[in-house]
Amino acid sequence: MSDLAIKTxxxxxxxxxxxxxxxxDAVKNLNLEVHRGEIFGFLGPNGAGxxxxxxxxxxxxxxxxxxxxxxxxxxxxxxxxxxxSYLPENPYFYDFMTGREILTFxxxxxxxxxxxxxxxxxxxxxRVGLSRAADQPLRTYSKGMQQRxxxxxxxxxxxxLLILDEPxxxxxxxAHIDIRDMILDLRDQxxxxxxxxxxxxxxxxxxxxxxxxxxxxxxxxxxxxxxxxGGHVEVIADKVPDNAVEPIRQLGGKVSLHDGRLIVxxxxxxxxxxxxxxxxxxxxxxxSVKPYRxxxxxxxVETIQGGKNx
Amino acid sequence: xxxxxxxxxxxxGEAVRKRxxxxxxxxxxxxxxxxxxxxxxxxxxxxxxxxxxxxxGVIQLAGTFIAIIMCxxxxxxxxxxxxxxxxxxxxVQRYQFVLGKFFGAVGTLGFMYLMMGIVFMIxxxxxxxxxxxxxxxxLIMFFFQSSLLAAVVLFFSxxxxxxxxxxxSGGVFLLGNLLSSFxxxxxxxxxxxxxxRIPVQLLTxxxxxxxxxxxxxxxxxxxxxxTDEFAYLVQTLAYxxxxxxxxxxxxxLIFNQREM
Ligand SMILES: Nc1ncnc2c1ncn2[C@@H]1O[C@H](COP(=O)(O)OP(=O)(O)O)[C@@H](O)[C@H]1O
Ligand SMILES: [Mg+2]
Numbered sequence: 222m223s224d225l226a227i228k229t230x231x232x233x234x235x236x237x238x239x240x241x242x243x244x245x246d247a248v249k250n251l252n253l254e255v256h257r258g259e260i261f262g263f264l265g266p267n268g269a270g271x272x273x274x275x276x277x278x279x280x281x282x283x284x285x286x287x288x289x290x291x292x293x294x295x296x297x298x299x300x301x302x303x304x305x306s307y308l309p310e311n312p313y314f315y316d317f318m319t320g321r322e323i324l325t326f327x328x329x330x331x332x333x334x335x336x337x338x339x340x341x342x343x344x345x346x347x348r349v350g351l352s353r354a355a356d357q358p359l360r361t362y363s364k365g366m367q368q369r370x371x372x373x374x375x376x377x378x379x380x381x382l383l384i385l386d387e388p389x390x391x392x393x394x395x396a397h398i399d400i401r402d403m404i405l406d407l408r409d410q411x412x413x414x415x416x417x418x419x420x421x422x423x424x425x426x427x428x429x430x431x432x433x434x435x436x437x438x439x440x441x442x443x444x445x446x447x448x449x450x451g452g453h454v455e456v457i458a459d460k461v462p463d464n465a466v467e468p469i470r471q472l473g474g475k476v477s478l479h480d481g482r483l484i485v486x487x488x489x490x491x492x493x494x495x496x497x498x499x500x501x502x503x504x505x506x507x508x509s510v511k512p513y514r515x516x517x518x519x520x521x522v523e524t525i526q527g528g529k530n531x
Numbered sequence: 532x533x534x535x536x537x538x539x540x541x542x543x544g545e546a547v548r549k550r551x552x553x554x555x556x557x558x559x560x561x562x563x564x565x566x567x568x569x570x571x572x573x574x575x576x577x578x579x580x581x582x583x584x585x586x587x588g589v590i591q592l593a594g595t596f597i598a599i600i601m602c603x604x605x606x607x608x609x610x611x612x613x614x615x616x617x618x619x620x621x622x623v624q625r626y627q628f629v630l631g632k633f634f635g636a637v638g639t640l641g642f643m644y645l646m647m648g649i650v651f652m653i654x655x656x657x658x659x660x661x662x663x664x665x666x667x668x669x670l671i672m673f674f675f676q677s678s679l680l681a682a683v684v685l686f687f688s689x690x691x692x693x694x695x696x697x698x699x700s701g702g703v704f705l706l707g708n709l710l711s712s713f714x715x716x717x718x719x720x721x722x723x724x725x726x727x728r729i730p731v732q733l734l735t736x737x738x739x740x741x742x743x744x745x746x747x748x749x750x751x752x753x754x755x756x757x758t759d760e761f762a763y764l765v766q767t768l769a770y771x772x773x774x775x776x777x778x779x780x781x782x783x784l785i786f787n788q789r790e791m
Contacts, residue, residue, distance in 0.1 A: 252550055276616075276791075279616075279619065279620045280619065281615075281620070281790070281791050282617060282790040282791065283790065298621075299621075299622045299623060299624050300622060302620060302621055302622040303622050304624075305620070307616070307620035309613055309616045309617060309619065311613075312613070312616075312617065313612050313614055314614060314617070315541060315544075315545060315615055317544065317548050317615060318541075318544070319543060324578075326537055326540075326541055327617070327621060329533055329534065329536075329537035330533075330534045330537055330618065330621040330623055331621060331622060332534070332622075333532040375616060383619075410537075438609075463703065488728065
């Protein structure tokens with residue numbers, strides 16, 4: 222059995238625009254490998270091709286070139302869908318149904334018979350905190366509640382692989398945290414998660430690996446720690462005489478001094494002690510020493526803008 | 532099969548909540564209910580013919596509008612609202628989706644015809660003093676006519692927009708109602724050359740023949756005398772079933788290739 226949950230080989234999806242429009246390569250030569258049990262962040266700005274890739278993985282659209290496999294089978298095989306689940310971007314459900322009815326509907330699509338079906342639906346309503354709203358029609362639900370129904374709908378079949386497209390987009394901060402906790406919960410259960418997002422702070426805390434996509438092309442791939450290696454330590458000091466600046470400059474990093482206030486951005490942890498020694502020896506006061514990790518946002522902006530300049 | 536019926540159930544649930552369809556149904560029910568008031572305008576046999584004919588006319592018209600309005604948006608709306616994404620990401624084959632939509636449409640039509648049929652029988656019974664046996668047969672015929680029309684609309688909806696679909700399926704319904712008698716007329720006329728006749732003949736065969744279902748209406752088909760009514764009924768219904776099956780297969784093949 223393959224240990225890959227998702228694999229694409231030179232996947233290209235071209236939208237052949239109408240007569241007036243140029244054809245667009247929404248995804249170009251994508252080679253993706255997501256391992257089982259991994260939480261994989263699929264990142265990129267709007268229009269990067271994330272949703273397009275996901276639709277190919279689910280067989281909603283077909284590749285123009287290349288291949289896509291999910292859990293070792295060609296993408297889009299409905300039999301495979303017993304083991305996977307999908308939360309679309311801005312999901313929308315039949316809003317004339319109640320929360321309970323819609324989950325029952327999806328359970329029927331899996332062929333789950335009674336009495337397991339009602340039991341499962343009740344469990345899920347409870348799990349996403351919608352037991353009290355279960356018998357209200359979805360059209361009365363808030364965005365956050367709709368998203369919870371979306372997640373509940375994803376969990377009906379106890380899937381091995383969950384594909385979540387922008388699961389936190391447009392949610393308020395509380396709903397954000399709820400969703401994040403659920404994702405972490407699922408990770409603890411050993412599920413594979415493939416999460417697309419253009420909001421990086423969420424992904425940073427939960428993902429093992431990320432890929433960054435820009436204009437259909439994968440521009441970064443790696444473990445979060447590796448991609449974010451290389452932050453800096455910021456040292457701020459007061460009452461530092463001018464003559465202390467030169468030796469600090471020689472240690473490297475960014476140094477500035479105004480009216481005795483010194484700010485140093487030192488990329489090398491080992492040199493931070495030296496900076497402090499020099500400041501104290503010169504009669505200055507250390508105010509703060511703060512490590513700054515590089516954020517995914519920094520990397521993202523560097524990568525995307527780097528791509529633009531090239 | 533489970534999935535197909537779940538989709539059919541959801542389709543039915545959504546259709547019977549659609550305001551426009553309910554308005555058509557209620558208006559039709561109302562007209563059928565008050566139709567016996569026309570009785571004084573005709574005497575004897577005439578009154579009977581008028582009431583039956585009028586009732587069938589209203590039911591057929593309502594069934595036609597319901598079938599077209601309900602089915603044009605059935606698949607396009609699912610794609611537009613993206614409700615289809617979560618459905619196709621479950622273990623649902625695309626053909627099951629199409630089949631579920633069709634069964635849901637037929638279920639809705641069945642429900643509507645049942646309502647209209649019951650009211651029609653009550654109203655005509657009160658007016659005529661007895662139950663006209665033609666009514667049940669006529670209802671079955673028109674129900675199958677509407678179901679065939681629903682299959683035509685659903686077929687077009689797999690590749691054209693709802694607006695285009697209104698014209699296409701409306702046109703097919705009209706032609707399918709008129710072509711067979713038009714063909715008869717030109718076949719009787721020796722002046723019509725084969726160059727005109729053959730295309731008409733071809734169209735008559737290819738397009739669904741909706742006229743077959745109209746025989747129960749004594750005003751539209753006054754001179755129609757059926758020697759064996761039962762055989763005719765079975766034959767016409769079999770025609771509908773076969774034609775529907777062909778349309779569904781074509782719809783599934785097109786829908787299978789479709790991107791969303
Ligand atoms: N159905 C479609 N027809 C034509 N172009 C499309 C279609 N869907 C998406 N695109 C184009 O493909 C590109 C990628 O879109 P998408 O995959 O939705 O990006 P993302 O999900 O990363 O925001 C965009 O340029 C978008 O305009
Ligand atoms: Mg997207």
